[in-house]
Amino acid sequence: DIQMTQSPSSLSASVGDRVTITCRASQSINTYLNWYQQKPGKAPTLLIYAATSLQSGVPSRFSGSGSGTDFTLTISSLQPEDFATYYCQQSASTPYTFGQGTRVEIK
Amino acid sequence: ELQLVESGGAVVQPGGSLRLSCAASGFTFDDYYMHWVRQAPGKGLEWVSLIKWDGVTTDYADSVKGRFTISRDNSKNSLYLQMNSLRTEDTALYFCTKASGDDFDYWGQGTLVTVSS
Numbered sequence: 495d496i497q498m499t500q501s502p503s504s505l506s507a508s509v510g511d512r513v514t515i516t517c518r519a520s521q522s523i524n525t526y527l528n529w530y531q532q533k534p535g536k537a538p539t540l541l542i543y544a545a546t547s548l549q550s551g552v553p554s555r556f557s558g559s560g561s562g563t564d565f566t567l568t569i570s571s572l573q574p575e576d577f578a579t580y581y582c583q584q585s586a587s588t589p590y591t592f593g594q595g596t597r598v599e600i601k
Numbered sequence: 602e603l604q605l606v607e608s609g610g611a612v613v614q615p616g617g618s619l620r621l622s623c624a625a626s627g628f629t630f631d632d633y634y635m636h637w638v639r640q641a642p643g644k645g646l647e648w649v650s651l652i653k654w655d656g657v658t659t660d661y662a663d664s665v666k667g668r669f670t671i672s673r674d675n676s677k678n679s680l681y682l683q684m685n686s687l688r689t690e691d692t693a694l695y696f697c698t699k700a701s702g703d704d705f706d707y708w709g710q711g712t713l714v715t716v717s718s
Binding site for chain 2: 495526528530532536537538539540543544549581583585588589590591592593594595
C-alpha cells in the first residue's frame, strides 16, 4: 500500500498569512494526488485534483504543486473560512490512501 | 443539483450486520464509479470500497475485505454497502462519494455506524 505523510499535523496562522502544507508519498504516484478540505461536522470537499488542477468553484488562493512523491498545497492569503482540516489523497492505485490530515487553526 | 444522501446507519452489536444505502440524484449515475469512505470519530479519512459503473468491478480495503460488499442499482440510482461481521473498529461516519476520474468530487453528509455491545 502507498503511505501518505502530511506535514505539519497542525499549524496556527493568521488571516492573510501564506500557508503551505506538504504531502509525501511512499512511492511515486506521478500526479495522482488530490487535496480535500473538511470543516467540523461536514463532509470533505475537493480543492485540487491531479496535483495542480483547481476544482471548479474553489478560490484561486488555493494552489497545488508537485509530482512523483512530493506535493504541496498552498493558500496564498488565508481567509477566515479556510480554517479547517486538509487531507491529501493518492489515487494512483488501490487502496486509495489519505494523509493523516493537517489542522489549520487561528493564531 | 447533485445530491448524495446516505442512510442506514445505526447502533449494532459486534458480529452484527448492517446495510447502508446512498441515494444519488442530479447526475447520470451509471456513468460514474462510486466509492465509500469512512471516518472514525475524531480520526482521518479511510477509503473503504469502490464499484465501477457496470456494477461488476469492485475493490475493497484490506480492513473490510471478505466482510463488506459494495453494490449498486443503476435503475434506482442507488449505491449500497452490506456490512457483515462488524467489529468495534468499524465504528465510523460512512460517506458515499462520486468519482470524477481519479478524485472524489461530490460527497454525501454521511451516515453513522456504531458497533458496540
